[in-house]
Amino acid sequence: MRRTWTYPAFVCLILMVLALSACGTTTTTNNQGNSSTTSNSDPTQFNASKxxxxxxxxxxxxxxxxxxxxxxxxxxxxxxxxxxxxxxxxxxxxxxxxxxxxxxxxxxxxxxxxxxxxxxxxxxxxxxxxxxxxxxxxxxxxxxxxxxxxxxxxxxxxxxxxxxxxxxxxxSDEVLYYNADVLKKMNITPPTNLNELIQDLGKVTKSDGSQWGLSLTPSVDEWSILYKALGGKDFVSSDGQKVAFTQDSNKTYAKGALDALAPLVKSGVVHVTKQYAWQNDFASQKSVFAISTVASYSFLAASIKGAFAFNEAAIPAGPGGQYTVLYxxxxxxxxxxxxxxxxxxxxxxxxxxxxxxxxxxxxxxxxxxxxxxxxxxxxxxxxxxKFPARKVGSQQINNAFVASFLPGWQKCRDEISNDFTSVLNGQSSSDAALSKMEQQCNDGLTQ
Known part of the structure; x- marks a missing residue:
């Protein structure tokens, strides 16, 4: 039997539609069962009593x-x-x-x-x-x-x-931490370029092995700073499909960044550590310099407990300029x-x-x-x-960089850190390490 609408029922239906339309937006349910609003709503609003x-x-x-x-x-x-x-x-x-x-x-x-x-x-x-x-x-x-x-x-x-x-x-960004008491005693000012840094590391190293210049847990970030400071440009090609640090003149700077500290490790001027062991070396005054982010300050202060004065300086510049990594x-x-x-x-x-x-x-x-x-x-x-050296990190912001935002760069970061460490420890040549870095990074970028 065909259903017919009476006039009162029809009027009621129209009034209901108009009332719903006057409410503005409606709510829907997304595929996870959560409330979702239309684009006309304000996403910052919520029920203050809920x-x-x-x-x-x-x-x-x-x-x-x-x-x-x-x-x-x-x-x-x-x-x-x-x-x-x-x-x-x-x-x-x-x-x-x-x-x-x-x-x-x-x-x-x-x-x-x-x-x-x-x-x-x-x-x-x-x-x-x-x-x-x-x-x-x-x-x-x-x-x-x-x-x-x-x-x-x-x-x-x-x-x-x-x-x-x-x-x-x-x-945060990376800075150079230094034992201010040792530098003052030896009449050394904080280094501003890589040549000065290398010289100062040698000066503060003791021949009996009780104190060395720098404790460092190597990572892709220290390598990338050296790469940029020496003159390197991009890390990844413009299409994001392969690395750029092995192309043209960049290859010379990439290799130089791997080699720069290796002789100092061999001679005992630089001590290679794992994870946060560099903090223990610095706090116990076994090392005079350390490289880490400004975020390490509170951890160092808690360990040192006023036993000596320590400060921060900008990462020393190279011929390509002064750089630091944004963390x-x-x-x-x-x-x-x-x-x-x-x-x-x-x-x-x-x-x-x-x-x-x-x-x-x-x-x-x-x-x-x-x-x-x-x-x-x-x-x-x-x-x-009160803490003038704490300004250093902020003063470097314009020189801070992130090598790449690409998801595949994570695999590259891990590979470079491992290869950089191998070169410093004398377990790999820089040529072999660079070749491996290129292959593994390209694989990561194209996945």
Whole structure:
């Protein structure tokens, strides 16, 4: 039997449709059963009376980093009693990456996490993280004045294809640590170029083997700084398919970077260590110099406990210029959580990178200021007056670089670190190491 509509029923239907249309946007459900809003909604808005539990995965498992992050997080949750921040600390960035990849595969990622640039590129390619542009421009976003307060180089570091997918957090760069008491006693000023560094390492080394110039855990980063300082240019070809450090004149500089310190290791001037053993050597005054990031400052200070004065200097320059590697992670927001949960995660992210939070974080940990207003603030000026060498890292920001954002570069990083170490220990020639670096890196880049 054919169904017919009565006039009152028809009128009611029309009124219902009009009422729904007047509501503006509608909600849908994504493929993981989470609430999702249309593009007309503001992604930064959330229900302030609702209880939220935010998972933040990070790698601050010990020391001043852990303490500083925990204190800032408590400050945030005290101000937002409806929000619980679950700090999931892993023992290393390698572990963090492994756990993130597994959680993404299981469709159970955290709302927010520390990420390196090449991780984020892969996550973006697989649609695992969100662009931060809509959050930045939202009602609870960041004004153009606030965005211009961040160091341009650090903002650019967080961009993929011209869009902001990461915001800077714990950024650092490599510096030269030195025992100021020893240098003062021997009337040596901190070296400013590689020739001076090599000479000074020899001067402070004792013939009985009780003290050497430099303790170093070799990595791709020290090699890449030497490569750039000697005159090397790009690390990867413009199409991202092969390495550039073995092409044309770059090959000479790449080989030179492998060879530069090898004779000093052989003569006992440079001591090759593993992992963080260089910190023990420096703190116990077995080595006079060390190369690491500014983030190592708090760990060294805790070990040295005022036994001697130590300072930082810029990495000495070479004929190609003065360079340092930009270290540290950024913050990204992940898909796979509800929109309002991610909005709260954004609010927490904003808090962590605010001027006040970053000022506290820098002083407690030794990381770089990520905002120019922090560096120029009265609070930091007073801090730098007390610890003048702490300004060095920030003064090098314009000379800091990241070799490559490509996901395949991770395999290259591991290979170069191993080959660099083999050359320093006399287990491989620089020619053989460079050939292996090229082959393994190209394989990684094309996967």
């Amino acid at each position: 209880q939220y539990s935010i998972n933040f995965w990070e790698a601050f498992a010990t020391g001043a980093n852990k303490t500083a992050l925990a204190a800032l997080t408590k400050q945030y949750t005290d101000q937002h009693p409806n929000v619980k921040i679950n700090l999931q600390a892993y023992d290393s960035y390698t572990t963090l990456q492994t756990k993130l990849n597994a959680a993404i595969a299981a469709k159970n990622p955290p709302a927010i996490a520390q990420v390196y640039e090449n991780w984020a590129v892969q996550y973006k390619q697989n649609d695992n993280i969100v662009s931060l542009q809509p959050y930045i421009s939202g009602k609870n976003g960041l004004s153009s004045m606030e965005m211009s307060d961040f160091y341009p180089a650090l903002l650019k570091d967080g961009q993929i294809d011209g869009q902001q997918y990461m915001m800077p957090f714990n950024k 540290g992670t950024n913050l990204s927001l992940f898909k796979g959580v509800s929109d309002d949960t991610r909005a709260v995660a954004w609010d927490y992210l904003k808090f962590l990178i605010s001027k006040d939070s970053n000022t506290t974080f820098v002083q407690k940990t030794g990381y770089l200021p990520i905002r120019q207003s922090v560096y120029n603030s009265e609070t930091m000026n007073a801090y730098y007056a």
